[in-house]
Amino acid sequence: MTASPSAQPFKANELEKTGKPKLAFRPLLVPQVDVHGFWGDRADAVASATAGILYDRCVEARMLEQIDPDRPSPGVVIPFHVSDGFTARTVTTQMFWDSDWGKTIETAAYSLYRRKNPELEKKIDAVIDMYEKLQRPDGYLSSWYQRIQPGLRWTNLRDCHELYCAGHLIEGAVAYYQATGKRKLLDVMCRFVDHIATVLGPQPGQKHGYCGHEEIELALVKLARVTGEQKYMELAKYFIDQRGQQPHYFDEEARARGADPKDFHFKTYEYNQSHIPVREQDKVVGHAVRAMYLYSGMADIATEYGDDTLRAALDRLWDDLTTKSLYITGGLGPSADNEGFTSDYDLPNESAYAETCAAVGLVFWASRMLGMGPNARYADMMERALYNGSISGLSLDGSLFFYENPLESRGAHNRWKWHRCPCCPPNIGRMVASIGSYFYSLADDAVAVHLYGDSTARFDISGVPVSLTQASRYPWDGAVGITLEPQAPVEFTLHLRIPDWSASAELAVNGDPVNLDDVTSDGYAAIRRTWKKGDQVRLDLEMPIERLYANPQVRQDAGRVALSRGPLIYCVEATDNESQLHRLTLPRTAPVEAQLRPELLGGVVTLSTTAQADAGDGWQSGLYRPEPPATTQTRLTAIPYFAWDNRESGEMLVWLRDG
Amino acid sequence: MTASPSAQPFKANELEKTGKPKLAFRPLLVPQVDVHGFWGDRADAVASATAGILYDRCVEARMLEQIDPDRPSPGVVIPFHVSDGFTARTVTTQMFWDSDWGKTIETAAYSLYRRKNPELEKKIDAVIDMYEKLQRPDGYLSSWYQRIQPGLRWTNLRDCHELYCAGHLIEGAVAYYQATGKRKLLDVMCRFVDHIATVLGPQPGQKHGYCGHEEIELALVKLARVTGEQKYMELAKYFIDQRGQQPHYFDEEARARGADPKDFHFKTYEYNQSHIPVREQDKVVGHAVRAMYLYSGMADIATEYGDDTLRAALDRLWDDLTTKSLYITGGLGPSADNEGFTSDYDLPNESAYAETCAAVGLVFWASRMLGMGPNARYADMMERALYNGSISGLSLDGSLFFYENPLESRGAHNRWKWHRCPCCPPNIGRMVASIGSYFYSLADDAVAVHLYGDSTARFDISGVPVSLTQASRYPWDGAVGITLEPQAPVEFTLHLRIPDWSASAELAVNGDPVNLDDVTSDGYAAIRRTWKKGDQVRLDLEMPIERLYANPQVRQDAGRVALSRGPLIYCVEATDNESQLHRLTLPRTAPVEAQLRPELLGGVVTLSTTAQADAGDGWQSGLYRPEPPATTQTRLTAIPYFAWDNRESGEMLVWLRDG
Structure with missing residues (x-):
């Protein structure tokens, strides 16, 4: 299923040329981990379907009209834009079409590790050639500003995603270079960033600005790491440090273009997290994806x-x-109005925006918080977002997408072939295609296992090549067998996450039980020893079915209960249940059974129990009556949330009535 | 508290000059009923506050900007419009400013019966003078089309409320004539209707059209009844009969003005109930107020x-x-999108549109269904809408208004001084000011009592003047004492509604019990006898506190319970309760007590009980946990729904969690 990179494989030790402090724990690179089982299936869907679809959609002319005639598009999207109906005052989602390309290139790059695809690689090469040709002699690069709004570059960082697009092209360039060894786009982007660093920065005469949509900061860190150029790290730090400082750049920029700073569609700079300097911030606010990328x-x-x-x-x-x-x-991010946060504990279910990109962004943030060392506080949440609210955004076959991920549906929320604001498809694509890098992270003399699942990782530790193989049916089963195969005996610490959801866990090394209480801190068991070829670690995570209740401050979940098992949150769908879903009550005492259903949804564990359903007898004469509805017993069957809307359309519900 | 009309009182027997079949049961006229008690307070608020406010708001220039600077108005409203920013293509709420005047005149007219107000009467006279001056020689009258879009009259009945405005001015003219004897506006409107009848109608060369917003139909019936001119009745019947016929008038009209009929903002003619002929309709659809006015x-x-x-x-x-x-x-009408109906059983609480005008419209419809004779099927629902979802739209002091009447609020839904679409304030004003006419209806040898409450009615039956006085603390108490005082003994049937909410009722005439089973049909007890001066009827309606449950098809009310007592639906407000409202559960077995609180909200009966509240202990570390929240006992106090948001802002909830 996996394949070598199709061109010069990227070597891990080329990555770290910078003289600055290294990550305490660095994620393994995508090609260092082969995933099978659950994530293997997801990654195969991306490699075989999504990656190609992303390319096709990005090059299609007037694609939204073609794909979904009922949802007229505000504009057109064709390669490198044609000036058709746009004006100098236009602000449109099409301004960030370069970012779709960046993520598409990134998805394609990671997918090449999994499946050779010379045809797709050739197409991506051609796209990169076009970007090279487009680049101005001074290094500037933006298909929007060069084709549609020439002369306006660097006049509206607040709204127009100019640096955001650069960031995504940087990420694409890094990934494509790592996957193929081809550095044309990497060089293009280095030239562009060198230009950016002349325009923006702390020096007199420079613009003291930063992007309204964060993204370039994390991209510049990647660029610095892959090139060893500290100047890119410095620019990233400048953007972080400068954000929200006074005088406020977006005020000055608005006045400079003759606009009133108060004439800002989203009213408050909380929208883009520039309301105060970042070190003073203590509330997540504004646009959720921007927030996750900033953090x-x-x-x-x-x-x-x-x-x-x-x-x-x-x-x-x-x-x-x-x-x-x-x-x-x-x-995360309940509201469509600002694509983001509203007020504390406001988590509506049916109208949840919960953009796929925002959950993906939370995975990005959580994984980076693990750079300081293993801590289940972050990894548990990374796993929650990975297995539920992010991959819900991609159909099982990799061809259809959710933008919003509500927790309740009457049946009309269905997957799109594409979206007029197509940020989510390539975002979930690149995350899934690079899933291996979220499994493990590596320090000088330690390796941390954050995620479980059938997989093999290869890494060097203290100069010794090590292979680490997990055999597991995770997430369907909590038993994990780990086989270590160092080429020579080598001492290091193996950190194993003990998920918060696991009621109890048992650990053994070569058959000898390890007392978890003695070795666990921050939610990770640490085993330090000299590992030899064939050493076996056995971790048995109890994976109970849980009823979960929300903090009573959450009005929308009051009197409600959700089901989970291991990392998976469950939902009920109409097709598996006889009653309308809102009529169901889950009794607190009803035993819930788990059943592996290999034939269902690519193979999932379902949960089922006996529930009560409100009966409709005797309501012929009116809508309201003094007698409560009679109830009947019914069978309730739940499936993992991520897998919903992969069959016929129908109601879906996560939060059941608690009885 | 009440006063004679300020000019020549209108005589009831002038009303019926038409030779057509009469109403089996005709509502009493407004001046025939003096209301006291509950409705007396409401009517006094309208007479002393609302009526004057309506006038003031209608004449204020740029009123919305002045009143509520946070909600910018799309246009301006000054007497008879000034062409300021409007174009020939403008469609705006300001097109129906004449209708606001019509309802304002109507409210003022009814209020004059209750309280002499020479100052207001003088102002209304001046408005009528302006309309008289505005009227074209051919009879045409529309401040919008004459001032703002000259030359476009009769080109867009679908969207532009031209006949709707005429209808409201007709209703205002009839009421003002009845209250004051002044017939200037009545004559103006007769001339306008005579003109309308030349333009629209079944003859070749006429436009075979009708209004997109129904209203003129019922207004023409009033005009026919007051003038005795059958031609107005015929025009009303034509508009009803023609609605939804093919070829569709709105299609033809659109093409005639060079528009594509499909380019209709609301997509479907269900919006204005013209999708099929009215006799074929069996589902309430579209804009709720339009539907109620049509029916x-x-x-x-x-x-x-x-x-x-x-x-x-x-x-x-x-x-x-x-x-x-x-x-x-x-x-009724849950959705803001079409101000109307969506799908069966879709009754969201927090986002309920439930426009005040729609509930008022339901009162109109229900009262007209009683024309065929007493039937509690209609009268019970009329009472429900009267006491709850309509008068909720008017603050207790008559000065502030709701447009939407949700059944749940987080505290931010508060009353307006005015609304950019100001249809509701004068609508609730005219309904309350004319409440007496909904209490009783009269046939040749029968009188029906539809509503109970302290009041005196005067009517002639078989040529004998009769006075009927109710002594009652209704709706706070179900005991009703009725004293009949015919000037001479006279035989007729007295119909008394036995409300569906009353678990049992006792009836006695001059102290002699009457077996209700023997005399009740269609929810009305019928007592036929020769009534003499001083006859006493005693009706004791048991007024139990009820828990009400919704049909399980209503997803938004699943697992919920509402409280009622008599005609009143109750709600809980934050100010009376310690817990956040969504945390409350009302146990099925908890006894609920009623208490008269004369000092509260002008004097209301509250309901209170011991409830359970979800406690917030132990949720510091996250939002979700396997243990359900602990509960604590708390006191729950509910007030009548109509009285909510008359104190400090805060949460409100009708449907409590059922425990």
């Missing part, structure tokens, strides 16, 4: 510079998000 | 012409509304 960049800079002031802000923000504003699915 | 007009025509085909359609529509689409408050 990801802050986490990178905190790690790279050992900056505890950033780290303290990130911990406050993490607390705020996870105790007040996170859906049980790991989704 | 009201249909009911009038059904009665006037003895048209059973219309009656059959109305019964189907009544069934559909009351069994599938009516809030427990008597509110």
Whole structure:
């Protein structure tokens, strides 16, 4: 199923040329981990379907009209834009078409590790050739500003995604270079960033600005790491440090283009997290994806510079998000109005925006928080977002997409072939295609296992090549067998996450039980020893079916209960249940059974139980009556949330009535 | 508290000059009933506050900007419009400013019966003078089309409310003539209707059209009744009969003005109930107020012409509304998108649109269904809408208004001084000011008491003047004492509604018990006898506190319970309760107590009980956990729904969690 990279394979040790402090724990690179089982299936869907679909959609002319005639598009999208109906005042989702390309290139790059695809690689090469040709002699590169709004570059960082697009092209360039060894786009983007660094920065005569949509910060960290050029890290840090400082750049920029700073569609700079300097922030606010990307960049800079002031802000923000504003699915950002946060504990289910990109962004942020070392506080939440609110955004076959990920549906919320704001498809694509890098992270003399699942990882530790193989049916079963095969005996610490959802866990090394209480801190068991070829670690995570209840501050979940098993949040869908879903009550005492159903949805464990259903007898004469409805017993069957809307359309519900 | 009309009082027997079949039961006229007690307080608020406020708001220039700077108005409103920013293509709420005047005149007229107000009467006279001056020599009258879009009259009946405005001015003219004897506006409107009848109608060369917003149909019936001119009745019948016929007038009209009929903002003619001929309709659809006004007009025509085909359609529509689409408050039309109906059993609480005008419209329709004779099927629902979802739209002091009447609020839904679409304030004003006419209806040898409450009615029956006085603390108490004082003994049937909510009722005449089973049909007890001066009827309606449950098809009320007592639906407000409202559960077994609180909200009966509240202990570390929340006992206090948001802002909830 996996294949070698199709061109010169990227070597891990080329990555770290910078003289700055390294990550304490660095994620393994995508090609270092072969995933099978659950994530293997997801990654195969991306490699065989999604990656090609992303390319096709990005090049299709007037694609939205063609694909979905009922949803007229506000504009057109064709390669490198044609000036058709746009004016100098236009602000449209099409401004960030370059970012779709960046993520598409990134998805394709990661997918090449999994499946050779010379045809797709050739197409991507051609796209990169076009970008090379488009680049101005001074290094500037933006298909929108060059084709549609020439002369307006660097006049509206607040709204127009100019640096955001650069960021995604950088990420694409890094990934494509790593996967193929081809550095044309990497060189293009280095030239562009060198140009950016002349325009924006702290020096007199430079614009003291940053992007309204964060993204370039984390991308510059990647660029610095892959090129060893500290100047890119410095630029990332500048954007982080400068954000929200006074005088406010977006005020000055608006006045410079003759606009009133108050004439901002989203009213408050909380929308783009520039309301106050980032180190003073303690509430997650505004556009959810922007927030996640900002915090990801802050986490990178905190790690790279050992900056505890950033780290303290990130911990406050993490607390705020996870105790007040996170859906049980790991989704976030309840409101369509600002694509983001509203007020504490406001988590509507049916109207949840919970954009796929936002959950993906939470995975990015959480994984970066693990750079400081294993801590289940972050990894548990990363797993929650991965298995639920992010991959719900991609159909099982990799061909259809959700933008919003509600927790309740009457049946009319269905997957799109594409979206007029197509940020989510390539975002979930690149995340799934690079899933291996979220499994493990590596320090000088330690390796941490954050995620479980059938997979093989290869890495060097203290100069010794090591292979680590997990045999597991996770997430369907909590038994994990780990086989270590160092080429020579080598001492290091193996950190194993003990998920918070596991009621009890048993650990054994070569058959000898290990007392978890003795070795566990921050939710990770640490086993330090000299590992030899064939050493066996056995971890048995009890995977109980749980009823979960929300903090009573969450009005929308009052009197409700959700089902989970292991990392998976469950939902009920109409097709598996006889009653209308809102009529169901789940009695607290009803035993819930898990059943592996290999034939269902690519093979899932369902949960089922006996529930009560409100009966409709005797309501002929009116809508309201003094007698409560009679109830009947019925069978309730739940499936993992991520797999919903992969069959016929129908109702879906996560939060059941608690009885 | 009440006063004689300020000019020549209108005489009831002038009303009926038409030779057509009369109403079996005709409502008493406003001046024939003096209301005291509950409705007296409401009517006083309208007479002393609302009526003057309506006038002031209608004449204020740029009023919305002045009143509520946070909600910018799309246009300006000054007397008879000034062409400021409007174009020939403008479609705006300001097009129906004449209708606001019509309802304001009507409210003022009814209020003059209650309280002399020479100052207001003088102002209304001046407005009428302006309309007289505005009228074109051919009879045409529309401040919008004459001032803002000259030359475009009769080109867009679908969207532009031209006949709707005429209808409201007709209703205002009739009421003002009846209250003051002044017939200037009545004559103006007769001339306008005579002109309308030349433009629209079945003859070749006429436009075969009708209004997109129904209203003129019921207004023409009033005009026919007050003038005795059958031609106005015929025009009303034409508009009813023609609606929804093919070829569709709105298609033809659109093409005639060079527009594509498909380019209709609301997509479907269900929006204005013209999708099929009215006699074929069996589902309430589209804009809720339009629907109610159409059905009201249909009911009038059904009665006037003895048209059973219309009656059959109305019964189907009544069934559909009351069994599938009516809030427990008597509110209707859940969606803001079409200001109307969505799908069966879709009754969201927090986002309920439930426009005040729609509940008022339901009162209009229900009262007209009683023209065929006493039937609690209609009168019970009229009472429900009157006491709950309609008067909720007016603050207790008559000065502030709701447009939407949700059944749940987080505290941010508060009353307006005015609204950019100001249809509701004068609508609730005119309904309350004319409340007496909904209490009673009269046939040749019968009188029906539909509503109870402290009041005195005067009417002639078989040529004998009769006074009927109710002594009652209704709706706070179900005991009703009725004293009849005919000037001479006279035989007639007294119909008394036995409300469906009353678990049992006792009836006595001059102290002699009457077996209700023997005399009750269609929910009305009928007592036929020769009534003499001083005859006493005693009706004791048991007024139990009820827990009410919704049909399980209503997803938004699943697992919920509402409290009622007599005609009143109750709600809980934050100010009376310690817990957040969504945390409360009302146990099924908890006894609920009623308490008269004279000091509260002008004097209301509250309901209170011991409830359970979800406690917030132990949720520091996250949003979700396997243990359900602990519960604590708390006191729950509910107030009548109509009285909510008359104190400090805060949460409100009708449907409590059922425990």
